Amino acid sequence: MEFERVIGLFVNTLVLSNPIDGRTRLSHVLAQAREAVLGAQAHQDLPFEQLVQSLQPERSMSHSPLFQVMFNHLFEDRRALEQLGGIAVGDQELPDLQAQFELVLEARERPDGHLGLDLIYAAELFDAETIERMAAHYIAVLGALAGGAAQAVGDVDLLAAPERAQLVQWSVNPHREPQPEPVHRTLERHAAQQPD
Numbered sequence: 001m002e003f004e005r006v007i008g009l010f011v012n013t014l015v016l017s018n019p020i021d022g023r024t025r026l027s028h029v030l031a032q033a034r035e036a037v038l039g040a041q042a043h044q045d046l047p048f049e050q051l052v053q054s055l056q057p058e059r060s061m062s063h064s065p066l067f068q069v070m071f072n073h074l075f076e077d078r079r080a081l082e083q084l085g086g087i088a089v090g091d092q093e094l095p096d097l098q099a100q101f102e103l104v105l106e107a108r109e110r111p112d113g114h115l116g117l118d119l120i121y122a123a124e125l126f127d128a129e130t131i132e133r134m135a136a137h138y139i140a141v142l143g144a145l146a147g148g149a150a151q152a153v154g155d156v157d158l159l160a161a162p163e164r165a166q167l168v169q170w171s172v173n174p175h176r177e178p179q180p181e182p183v184h185r186t187l188e189r190h191a192a193q194q195p196d
Helices: 026-041 048-055 128-147 161-171 183-193
Strands: 069-075 103-109 115-121
Touching: 026 128, 115 128
Parallel strands: 069 103
Antiparallel strands: 103 115
């Protein structure tokens, strides 16, 4: 109520935890995520700074105290603004800014159902090729979810055909080592060559 007539950007970060292992089913991951979000939203009025102060995590200048990866879902609906008289509503290109976190997945949803995804990353930690692979792996996970969430996390095939071909190529080794000899045979041979 006290901020009802104030103009500005009011964002409160919700910290979520969702432990996952390779045998966890995708449907269970989604259910856990849902419960984590609903639980965090039940306490969304708690300021992030107060949460950090209460938890007192180990501090480091190299990363954020409670998380390094962020998901940011934005619903962009300008219809109410466009109906106001005397103003023009449009996109404004922003300059490239420093990433605030190691990795951010930003989802922008529009009223027409279009959903755009952007990966924002710390360039000092990741190169563009790594982020492109991560994006392709994320799309593979989304495809697995769309195909049915009964699959276990570890069974999702993240690799595209070129990545699979590269792994096969790396695993070819034309050089063959000789058949290994048991240690006791090596000792016997050495003793026969140097009996003293």
